[in-house]
Amino acid sequence: MGRIVLLATGGTIASRTSAQGRRVSVGAAELLRSALEVDGLGATVVETRDVSATAGFAVDVPGALALVRTVRAAVNEADGVVVTHGTDTLEEVAFLLALAHAGRAPVVVTGAQRPFDDPAPDGPRNLSAALRWAASPASAGSGVMIAFADAILPAIGVRKTHALALDAFSAPDRGPSGHVDEAGVRHHHFASPPGPLLTSDLVDLPRVEVVAQYLGCDGSQVGRAVQAGARGLVVAAFGAGNATPGTVRACLQALETGTPVIVAGRTGAGAVTGLYAGGGADLAEAGAIFAGDLSPWQARLLLAVALAPEPETPDVEAVAWRCRTWLRAAGAIAAED
Numbered sequence: 001m002g003r004i005v006l007l008a009t010g011g012t013i014a015s016r017t018s019a020q021g022r023r024v025s026v027g028a029a030e031l032l033r034s035a036l037e038v039d040g041l042g043a044t045v046v047e048t049r050d051v052s053a054t055a056g057f058a059v060d061v062p063g064a065l066a067l068v069r070t071v072r073a074a075v076n077e078a079d080g081v082v083v084t085h086g087t088d089t090l091e092e093v094a095f096l097l098a099l100a101h102a103g104r105a106p107v108v109v110t111g112a113q114r115p116f117d118d119p120a121p122d123g124p125r126n127l128s129a130a131l132r133w134a135a136s137p138a139s140a141g142s143g144v145m146i147a148f149a150d151a152i153l154p155a156i157g158v159r160k161t162h163a164l165a166l167d168a169f170s171a172p173d174r175g176p177s178g179h180v181d182e183a184g185v186r187h188h189h190f191a192s193p194p195g196p197l198l199t200s201d202l203v204d205l206p207r208v209e210v211v212a213q214y215l216g217c218d219g220s221q222v223g224r225a226v227q228a229g230a231r232g233l234v235v236a237a238f239g240a241g242n243a244t245p246g247t248v249r250a251c252l253q254a255l256e257t258g259t260p261v262i263v264a265g266r267t268g269a270g271a272v273t274g275l276y277a278g279g280g281a282d283l284a285e286a287g288a289i290f291a292g293d294l295s296p297w298q299a300r301l302l303l304a305v306a307l308a309p310e311p312e313t314p315d316v317e318a319v320a321w322r323c324r325t326w327l328r329a330a331g332a333i334a335a336e337d
């Protein structure tokens with residue numbers, strides 16, 4: 001008989017509609033009841049816990065790290081853990097969990113696009129799928145997954161790609177690892193999770209800023225971010241990993257003066273790499289880290305966690321080594337990179 005811990009944190013899945021807008025007002029026990037109406041779980045026992053009641057857009061880094069600690073404790077006492085969360089930051093929180101968890105117990109994060117009191121809500125079905133995946137013995141060792149619209153997607157590389165549609169998430173470079181629907185729980189493929197990079201009980205992360213690339217931007221954002229206290233920078237790069245000449249110049253200077261730079265793509269899919277003279281090739285040559293298929297938002301968390309051991313005076317090469325070792329193990333960059 002399996003034992004699952006269900007942790008409720010808020011989000012649309014736990015919201016009802018009011019005159020002021022949607023508000024979180026549904027607890028873990030009520031969420032579980034709604035999911036069990038979709039499908040039973042046999043002999044599996046589910047223990048519910050209300051962790052927080054927050055909209056996804058209001059979750060901060062200390063709050064997300066507190067959830068990491070809660071999940072870490074829960075996986076030690078259960079066969080699987082399910083987290084309900086707001087979808088606005090679900091891809092980031094799930095990624096943070098993936099940086100911290102590589103054990104046998106599956107961890108599944110889910111949410112909803114429609115509120116609990118919608119006439120046709122998606123939350124109960126999403127939660128049912130998450131619980132069924134977590135309860136399946138074949139899910140052992142699958143790491144952190146997202147259950148949404150009948151698909152099971154790996155947390156690493158996942159993105160919210162639709163504002164309102166029910167299939168709001170996709171993992172364009174990795175595809176679904178499984179499906180849960182009327183045909184049962186099906187495991188297609190999943191890689192073993194990379195060893196954890198987030199191993200300590202951190203309560204906050206070093207500041208890492210995202211430098212967006214857009215037509216003709218001059219690179220002054222880089223200096224402003226460093227002046228404001230950023231210890232690391234993410235370039236949300238054009239195409240395959242390029243930046244404007246001004247941004248490249250400013251990033252080379254930042255790297256020289258001890259600020260690590262990670263490059264991620266703004267296109268929404270595909271791995272970035274240093275291909276173009278004057279653009280990505282120059283950033284790669286200067287020691288920038290290329291984040292493979294991670295979104296800028298996931299790359300930001302990776303760099304922040306890699307910076308955590310020496311936030312004040314980062315050793316740029318040591319930080320790059322930590323990031324690249326993890327990215328390789330996560331299948332985000334090639335083994336030889």
Ligand SMILES: NC(=O)C[C@H](N)C(=O)O
Pocket residue numbers: 010011012013054055056057085086087088089111112113114
């Ligand atoms: N669908 C959702 O969950 C969106 C909501 N704004 C949240 O992140 O809490």
